[in-house]
Amino acid sequence: SRAMASRDFGMGDPLALAAAETGLDASILLVEDRPGSADRLAAALGQHHTLTVEGDPHKALVLATEGAFDLALVSLDLQGFDGLRLCSQLRSLDRTRTMPVMMIAETHDRARVTRGLEFGVHDYLMRPVDRNELVARVRTQVRRRRFSDTLRGAVQASMELAITDGLTGLHNRRYLDSHLGALFREATLRNRPVAALMLDIDRFKTINDTFGHEAGDEVLKAFADRVRTHTRGIDIVARYGGEEIVIILPDAEAEGAYGIAERIRERIEAVPFAIQRDTRTVSVTVSIGVSWRRPADASPADMLKRADVALYRAKSAGRNRVEA
Ligand code: GH3
Ligand code: MG
Ligand code: MG
Ligand code: MG
Numbered sequence: 001s002r003a004m005a006s007r008d009f010g011m012g013d014p015l016a017l018a019a020a021e022t023g024l025d026a027s028i029l030l031v032e033d034r035p036g037s038a039d040r041l042a043a044a045l046g047q048h049h050t051l052t053v054e055g056d057p058h059k060a061l062v063l064a065t066e067g068a069f070d071l072a073l074v075s076l077d078l079q080g081f082d083g084l085r086l087c088s089q090l091r092s093l094d095r096t097r098t099m100p101v102m103m104i105a106e107t108h109d110r111a112r113v114t115r116g117l118e119f120g121v122h123d124y125l126m127r128p129v130d131r132n133e134l135v136a137r138v139r140t141q142v143r144r145r146r147f148s149d150t151l152r153g154a155v156q157a158s159m160e161l162a163i164t165d166g167l168t169g170l171h172n173r174r175y176l177d178s179h180l181g182a183l184f185r186e187a188t189l190r191n192r193p194v195a196a197l198m199l200d201i202d203r204f205k206t207i208n209d210t211f212g213h214e215a216g217d218e219v220l221k222a223f224a225d226r227v228r229t230h231t232r233g234i235d236i237v238a239r240y241g242g243e244e245i246v247i248i249l250p251d252a253e254a255e256g257a258y259g260i261a262e263r264i265r266e267r268i269e270a271v272p273f274a275i276q277r278d279t280r281t282v283s284v285t286v287s288i289g290v291s292w293r294r295p296a297d298a299s300p301a302d303m304l305k306r307a308d309v310a311l312y313r314a315k316s317a318g319r320n321r322v323e324a
Pocket of ligand 4: 200201241242243244
């Protein structure tokens with residue numbers, strides 16, 4: 001019926017969305033240890049959702065942290081256990097914090113319902129539970145959860161976009177600028193080493209002139225990929241300019257940084273790059289300037305400046321080399 005609804009109304013139509021939503025199939029954890037009540041709740045929810053029933057609150061907590069449930073429905077009067085405590089745990093644990101939690105309570109138990117709502121339980125139902133109300137309230141929570149998940153995903157995606165270079169997928173200069181200051185201060189404070197590599201492809205203009213700008217883009221992307229495979233997860237690899245990459249190596253001593261630079265230079269030179277729609281391969285070399293944090297450095301700019309000077313020396317000395 002979901003497919004039919006979107007066919008009838010068209011994508012993006014609010015009516016179509018509302019109709020499709022009635023088919024929202026959620027994965028629900030029901031924590032209830034009274035068989036009769038569990039059966040009744042399961043009968044009401046089972047038509048719309050995938051249900052897991054667990055009577056033991058300790059096991060339920062493990063299930064909730066391990067499984068990807070869209071919602072938990074918790075009975076407040078479990079045998080010998082305060083269901084409210086389970087709700088509180090579900091609301092506070094990292095793994096379950098974003099999952100909606102609903103309480104099922106006795107009418108004489110309004111005080112505990114209020115406490116639950118105060119520490120962030122999303123909603124509740126009073127016994128005897130009305131089927132339609134149950135289904136409607138569950139649907140509201142599931143819809144709310146899906147919406148905030150979508151929103152969170154969109155925010156993350158746009159944040160990612162803002163700090164990523166579109167062509168190479170490396171960090172962009174904005175990211176480097178905004179993270180390097182803090183990284184550098186931290187290293188200065190703890191007197192830890194930091195190294196910087198500045199890479200610039202040799203005679204890249206000639207590559208563009210020979211193979212075309214599009215092929216140049218392709219080489220640049222493959223170059224960036226290859227450089228990245230020779231760095232560690234904690235390193236910052238950023239596209240600094242056109243065909244220039246800066247790599248920041250936290251905790252790297254002088255010798256280690258020089259070694260990494262030399263290895264990258266060798267790996268670029270060793271294997272020519274293939275390009276689409278061209279049988280020729282492109283031989284690429286890179287020049288690299290290396291520098292380290294010095295106690296006298298006031299900011300990362302001082303360190304980067306020396307890497308730039310070293311890079312200039314590598315170019316003057318004939319290219320395809322590492323200078324420090
Ligand atoms: P060298 O560094 O060895 O001195 O020579 P070079 O030819 O590489 O000179 P330079 O680094 O000064 O210039 C880089 C050239 O790279 C200039 C520009 O046309 C080209 N370039 C910069 N960004 C891009 C890009 O995103 N795509 C392509 N295809 N070319 C780019
Ligand atoms: Mg240059
Ligand atoms: Mg160049
Ligand atoms: Mg350049």
